[in-house]
Amino acid sequence: MRKFFTDNGVVIIIGLALAASTIFAIRNHYIIQQNTALQKQTELVTQRTQQILSNIMHGLDLGVRGFALVKEESLLRPYNEATVSNAGIFHQLDSLLKKQAYDDLGALNDLKKEVDSYIAFSKQMVEHARVDSMTTFVDMLKQDKGYDVWKKYDAFSRPLLAFENELNQKAIADYNAAMRNNLVLQLTIVLLALPILVLFVKRVRKEREARHKLLMEVEENDRKYVFNTGERTDTSAEAINDSSIRNVRMASDFIKNMTKGNYEVNWDGLTESNASLNTDTLAGNLLQMREQLKKLKVEDEKRNWMNEGLATFSEMVRNHQHDNTLLAEKCVSYLVKYLNAQQGSLFVIEGEEGDTYLELKACFAFDKKKWIEKRIDIGNGLVGQAFLEGDTIQLKEIPQGYTSITSGLGDATPRHLVIVPLKYDVTTVAILELASFRDFEEHHILFLKKAGEFLASAILSSQNTSKMKHLLEQAKITEEQMRQREEEMRQNMEELQATQEELVRKEREMQKRMVGELSNN
Template sequence: MFKIITRENINSLLLGVVALLILLNGISTFRNNHIIIQNNQLRERITLAKQVTASVLTRIIQATDVAVRGYAITEEEVYINAFEYLYKKQINIYAEIIDHLQALNIEVSSIRKLESSTLSYIDFSMEMIEQVKVGNTDKFKQMLEEGRGDELYEVYVAASNEVFTQMDQLNEEATNSYDTALKWNKWLQVILLITSLPTIVSVILRIKKESKGRNKLYEKLAENNHTYLFNPGQTADDKQHNTLENVLDNSIQNMQQASDFVTQIADGDYNVQWNGLNEKNEALNNTTLAGALLRMRQKMNDIKEADQKNLWMTRGLTEFSKLVRDHGQDFKSFVNQSTTYLVKYLNSQQGGLFVVSHNNTTYLQLEACYAFNKEKFVEKRVEVGQGLVGQAYLEKKPAVLTKVPQGYTQITSGLGDATPNCLIVMPFQYNEKVEAVFEIASFDVLEPHQQEFLTRAGEFMASALVSLKMSKQQPEIASEAQ
């Protein structure tokens, strides 16, 4: 009797070890997924902090310079109002930048120095405006030639380079942590396999020696395999084949498949499948190792796709921002290059940019059109409220059509005409004011992250259009004054 009890205890202990290892594997998988999610949140926070820091150049430095020069040329109050707005509102951007940086534990002394230099430059600009008001143009020109704006730009470049370098270091650390989590998960799976396989073999060998209750023990082990490893969904006839060889073979196959599954995931293959898992037995494997591995695969695949989409959006916005800087001084080149870039980057076939114009009445003028790798030169004017473009201007909301009415618009290529499957009419806004409306047509429906990219790129474009309009007005006003 003592001998039988001892063997039963040993068998129970070995089965308990297997269950404990599976539990530890589940805990480790949850922990690694948590690390991956935290790292991705950190990357998103770094991206936002970079964008806010970069906006200092256009929202404060360049805008202040435009306001001062514009008032010096025209002496119109609108430029003073713009200047006062910058001083009261936009200067608060530094508090936002510091909050982002402190949340990332990044040194903010350089940003505080930039803030101090900006306030000094604004005070200096106010003094320049006062000189214009009293008619002292010589003093204004003398102050203008001091190059205070260039000095402020150098402080901005130094500060942004310093914080961007620290952000890049944090991003690199997050990437290393991500890689470490994946490696740890892989090795834990290997340890689990190395430990569990001999344990299962030992249990089965001990069960083989038992003459009484052998079938019951076989069924118990098979049940544990189904509970913790993989449950294929058995019928009553299948249970009659729960022999030692069958149970052992299934266990080894499941563990081998788990090893191969983990290895393929560690190698970056998120399309790997668990052989034998189908719609009929899917619900039976919610708590098994097979089910846990599939859920882990899905989460990691979702994270990978999210990373790729974020990288795609960041790369596109960076390239588009450079395009804005390179062509932002020439209106025609700017609208053509911007329209071409957006259509190509979104893998679309046709696009048109309608810029808001004011000539006695407000209307939208088609300034750039691109279709099938060629710039199009089309004359088109849209009144406010007319069609989707006019409605988008009034409502300040995008219109997304995935069922385009026949004849509304057609995409023309060497193969003939075809109605697009997706049409988006997107208002480009700056400071809650629509500056342009972009219409893009595609055979493929644009995904949400692509639509978000178009919205954010539109903010850059609207801001550049405002600057271009202000720059264009300055020589015209000066010529009329003469």
């Protein structure tokens, strides 16, 4: 609360002074209005009182006398006007005196009755004049009824005019006092307002300087944290505000574009000359974020490219793994096309232990008849060396004709070469050789290694299957040979047994014959 009064003291003082001056001004204005109205009221009462003689009595007397002299109805106009205005004058006087709280309204009533009586008397005089009873008219005129009215009027008007004069003087005095109070109030306000105005001007100047300082801080922070053009611009409040709003809008539009996947959006006004000034600003950070998102997008595209390629490749391997030759041709053709390469070949390990070699099983974009029986010894050339070391070989910027000398690609002329051992676990099963006019990137090599695992597994499985088939065929042949030998042995045993039985029979017959001969002897 104290801080509030401290910060707003000048405003509060000015407010209180204005409120007080407004209250006093309203009060003085009311007093002035009341006394002005009272002055007009006293003047009106005086005027109406005087009109009793000047308008009513004089009009009655003038009209009656004129009509009596010439007998013309037009001369009765002052008389008629007096009779008509009589009621209004007395009614207005009665109303005004009641407002003024005049304490002798009985004198007004007595005067009114006397005037009404005089009007009736004047009417009789007019009637006598109309019928030419001038003697009666003159006698009535000699009665001087107007004097009776004047006595009542004098008794009423003297104290009334004195009362009205007193009211008027008091109203004038109050009016003048109110005017003096207004003057004093205005002078007081001026005297109070001058130092307050000085304080207010100082306060306004201080606040203006504080606002300007704040604006400069805003402008400096905008340069430091949002965007720095590198040029000193207009430091007016409008210019700083416009610059701040423009930078915020640019940041908002920049972020909206990135959320929509537009990673080519730029920050308007960012150039090579001021790029170093915006390393840590919002503009610089947004550009860094844009580059990171671009990298992430590229990585996602590479990852999706690899996943899609591996899915298709693995499906192809599964569909053709029953035929080694078809599998090799399909896989090499697919890999060359998927990597936008120009040439490719697949060498598979063949031969028995101690006499192994690499045989070309499939090639793409080559004269197949020329390379169909190509054979590379282990350790010979780049292909043989890659098999021996079990590691990928990648060559860039190959001289013209180099591939025809050092690789298995014959007369090919591409500039970039990659040789990838296809491994299953730690066993190298085959060698894939690709050549292209474009460089092979890291994700291309990784893709070839992963794809090579599928192909190596299929080749090794196919080789094992072929070996098993060969062994089964050899086993069947051996079994058939043993079965034939067993049959021959059985037949030999049967023949031997028959021979033995024949010998036993013959031996018995000989014994019987010998016994018979001995008996005869």
